[in-house]
Amino acid sequence: FSGAGTIRATLFPGDGIGPEIAKAVKQVFSAVQVPIEWEEHYVGTVVDPKTGSFITWNSMESVRQCGIGLKGPMATPIGKGHKSLNLTLRKELGLYANVRPCLSIPGYKTRYDDVDLITIRENTEGEYSGLEHQVVRGVVESLKIITRQASIRVAEYAFHYAKLHGRKRVSAIHKANIMKKTDGLFLQCCREVAEKYPDLVYEEVIIDNCCMMLVKNPALFDVLVMPNLYGDIISDLCAGLIGGLGLTPSGNIGDNGLALMEAVHGTAPDIAGKNMANPTALLLSSVMMLKHLKMNEPAEKIHKSILKTIADGKWRTFDLGGSTSCSDYTKAVIDNL
Amino acid sequence: FSGAGTIRATLFPGDGIGPEIAKAVKQVFSAVQVPIEWEEHYVGTVVDPKTGSFITWNSMESVRQCGIGLKGPMATPIGKGHKSLNLTLRKELGLYANVRPCLSIPGYKTRYDDVDLITIRENTEGEYSGLEHQVVRGVVESLKIITRQASIRVAEYAFHYAKLHGRKRVSAIHKANIMKKTDGLFLQCCREVAEKYPDLVYEEVIIDNCCMMLVKNPALFDVLVMPNLYGDIISDLCAGLIGGLGLTPSGNIGDNGLALMEAVHGTAPDIAGKNMANPTALLLSSVMMLKHLKMNEPAEKIHKSILKTIADGKWRTFDLGGSTSCSDYTKAVIDNL
Ligand SMILES: CC(C)[C@H](C(=O)O)[C@@H](O)C(=O)O
Ligand SMILES: CC(C)[C@H](C(=O)O)[C@@H](O)C(=O)O
Numbered sequence: 001f002s003g004a005g006t007i008r009a010t011l012f013p014g015d016g017i018g019p020e021i022a023k024a025v026k027q028v029f030s031a032v033q034v035p036i037e038w039e040e041h042y043v044g045t046v047v048d049p050k051t052g053s054f055i056t057w058n059s060m061e062s063v064r065q066c067g068i069g070l071k072g073p074m075a076t077p078i079g080k081g082h083k084s085l086n087l088t089l090r091k092e093l094g095l096y097a098n099v100r101p102c103l104s105i106p107g108y109k110t111r112y113d114d115v116d117l118i119t120i121r122e123n124t125e126g127e128y129s130g131l132e133h134q135v136v137r138g139v140v141e142s143l144k145i146i147t148r149q150a151s152i153r154v155a156e157y158a159f160h161y162a163k164l165h166g167r168k169r170v171s172a173i174h175k176a177n178i179m180k181k182t183d184g185l186f187l188q189c190c191r192e193v194a195e196k197y198p199d200l201v202y203e204e205v206i207i208d209n210c211c212m213m214l215v216k217n218p219a220l221f222d223v224l225v226m227p228n229l230y231g232d233i234i235s236d237l238c239a240g241l242i243g244g245l246g247l248t249p250s251g252n253i254g255d256n257g258l259a260l261m262e263a264v265h266g267t268a269p270d271i272a273g274k275n276m277a278n279p280t281a282l283l284l285s286s287v288m289m290l291k292h293l294k295m296n297e298p299a300e301k302i303h304k305s306i307l308k309t310i311a312d313g314k315w316r317t318f319d320l321g322g323s324t325s326c327s328d329y330t331k332a333v334i335d336n337l
Numbered sequence: 338f339s340g341a342g343t344i345r346a347t348l349f350p351g352d353g354i355g356p357e358i359a360k361a362v363k364q365v366f367s368a369v370q371v372p373i374e375w376e377e378h379y380v381g382t383v384v385d386p387k388t389g390s391f392i393t394w395n396s397m398e399s400v401r402q403c404g405i406g407l408k409g410p411m412a413t414p415i416g417k418g419h420k421s422l423n424l425t426l427r428k429e430l431g432l433y434a435n436v437r438p439c440l441s442i443p444g445y446k447t448r449y450d451d452v453d454l455i456t457i458r459e460n461t462e463g464e465y466s467g468l469e470h471q472v473v474r475g476v477v478e479s480l481k482i483i484t485r486q487a488s489i490r491v492a493e494y495a496f497h498y499a500k501l502h503g504r505k506r507v508s509a510i511h512k513a514n515i516m517k518k519t520d521g522l523f524l525q526c527c528r529e530v531a532e533k534y535p536d537l538v539y540e541e542v543i544i545d546n547c548c549m550m551l552v553k554n555p556a557l558f559d560v561l562v563m564p565n566l567y568g569d570i571i572s573d574l575c576a577g578l579i580g581g582l583g584l585t586p587s588g589n590i591g592d593n594g595l596a597l598m599e600a601v602h603g604t605a606p607d608i609a610g611k612n613m614a615n616p617t618a619l620l621l622s623s624v625m626m627l628k629h630l631k632m633n634e635p636a637e638k639i640h641k642s643i644l645k646t647i648a649d650g651k652w653r654t655f656d657l658g659g660s661t662s663c664s665d666y667t668k669a670v671i672d673n674l
Contacts, residue, residue, distance in 0.1 A: 087515075110553075127516065132518035139482065139483075139484045140522050141482050142518065145472075145477075147475055148476070149475065177421065178465055179469060179479045180469065181471065181478075182477050182479040185475075211570055212573040213577065214574075216580075232512075232545045236546060237545075237548040237574070240548065240550065240551070240553045241552055243553075
């Protein structure tokens with residue numbers, strides 16, 4: 001691929017089905033001779049004293065150095081005080097925008113055709129502050145924090161993304177009729193940024209109404225930007241419209257191009273190691289990664305092949321009601337390249 | 338209707354299309370000779386010093402005295418410091434459970450058949466605490482409050498409802514993997530109550546996953562119980578599955594049988610006074626009201642007639658793409674009784 005030297009990228013295969021679907025990505029990348037050299041890091045079973053989490057300092061440093069990474073699902077060890085590894089990565093690496101494109105997959109039929117939605121979620125604060133306490137016995141409170149800095153940052157990302165990708169409309173999703181100050185500040189920031197993008201339609205939609213409209217007519221929306229928890233909810237809803245988290249990629253974006261793409265489905269421990277996993281979400285995430293690196297040629301090639309393989313209809317993994325193994329599906333993707 | 342004396346019930350027609358759809362209910366009730374005498378209260382344009390809101394002390398007192406009421410949509414006057422009238426009613430009257438049944442309407446086709454979901458929403462606290470403040474410039478926080486008292490109360494209502502209505506499963510919806518303390522307390526309360534109902538299946542579902550599953554396969558759920566904001570979101574999502582808020586009733590339940598049923602759609606100021614409104618949500622809410630009063634005979638009669646009228650296909654109001662007026666639709670419902 002003309003001119004591009006080899007790029008180092010971090011790979012976190014993750015737990016459960018993670019290693020299998022990561023293998024699929026590695027095989028497809030080899031087949032296309034993508035000039036990526038993986039720095040593979042496994043999540044350990046021991047808390048690293050330097051990070052206070054199961055993610056070692058070395059693996060964090062790898063993402064920082066490479067500036068780009070791909071991650072499979074990670075199981076947060078059960079027990080008191082273990083913070084979600086997914087969240088730790090987002091927070092520690094300052095990955096402030098979570099981008100989840102949901103596009104209908106031709107040949108995989110759901111109740112919805114032609115879904116084409118991009119949810120952009122604030123990824124560092126809001127209801128995910130981790131600040132909670134018991135006021136008195138039987139009365140607990142959680143703090144939702146909204147800052148101007150984080151809201152402007154994600155709004156800027158959303159509008160920039162919309163413009164760059166030829167999108168027409170940005171909808172800010174909120175509940176500012178109730179949370180007038182927090183969601184109000186979020187909206188205020190979106191409005192300020194919107195003014196710099198007069199060519200994009202900007203609208204504000206209350207989250208409950210947004211969910212109702214999404215299930216009635218997803219074509220009403222285009223790019224959606226919102227605080228953390230609403231993004232968590234709406235991105236899963238959107239994924240459901242096209243078939244679920246097994247088919248949707250996701251990217252976490254930070255400063256200076258830092259990005260960690262991830263499959264956001266679970267570790268599926270029940271089928272782990274049985275060659276039954278669906279690698280599509282991680283493969284699509286790897287396509288997002290390549291696009292982020294401006295390696296558009298291999299990105300398109302892999303993307304087309306994934307779509308062709310699914311459209312074929314012959315290669316349905318177990319989660320989609322078929323019986324194709326992870327390796328056979330991967331082989332089909334490689335054959336269709 | 339055997340034995341039942343006349344019952345006094347509060348009626349808040351509300352704003353916008355409110356009076357038109359309230360008229361439809363009154364006409365249908367007259368036709369069936371439902372032994373209800375309405376105490377009609379309009380929401381004023383002046384803040385009542387006794388209540389601090391646009392809802393007068395008299396009208397609040399009417400609901401308290403009657404113990405039962407029906408309300409149309411209310412527009413909260415725009416301006417600083419006006420609290421939503423809907424919320425004021427819920428809070429001041431201690432209406433702690435919000436019940437929204439979503440049933441597919443035969444003859445009104447959506448992408449989903451046979452939706453049969455009951456969402457039961459905690460109606461007084463959570464993200465609706467109204468407690469928000471600016472910490473420093475550009476940093477604001479909202480408090481989500483969960484109490485043991487309110488959680489047990491709504492959980493008990495949900496399980497009681499499920500048992501009474503022959504339901505099989507209660508799903509508690511939460512995000513306790515993130516809000517471990519607040520949603521954790523809510524779940525803890527649901528678990529305690531669940532133990533008293535061994536015949537009902539109890540499960541806990543994370544809200545993002547719940548939304549994904551609802552759009553993929555709503556038949557997975559039955560009765561859903563959840564904190565305030567999740568209930569707001571999920572009840573609208575569910576309404577979307579069967580066609581929208583124009584077709585879904587809702588009830589707010591308090592202590593000692595106190596109940597205020599309401600149409601939760603908006604005031605639709607653009608079509609107000611034009612005889613174009615769809616009275617279905619308020620009519621279905623009035624059916625809920627009658628059932629709550631154990632007036633099952635007129636309730637069933639009206640319910641069947643509404644369903645028949647919609648199934649006919651000839652009587653489609655404007656919101657559903659037809660051109661039947663509010664009064665013609667109401668006449669059809671009366672003819673079908
Ligand atoms: C696993 C969980 C902590 C996470 C979240 O809530 O953000 C997940 O739902 C996601 O959307 O990536
Ligand atoms: C109007 C608004 C304050 C209200 C809410 O958020 O509860 C509405 O969305 C509802 O569901 O009844």
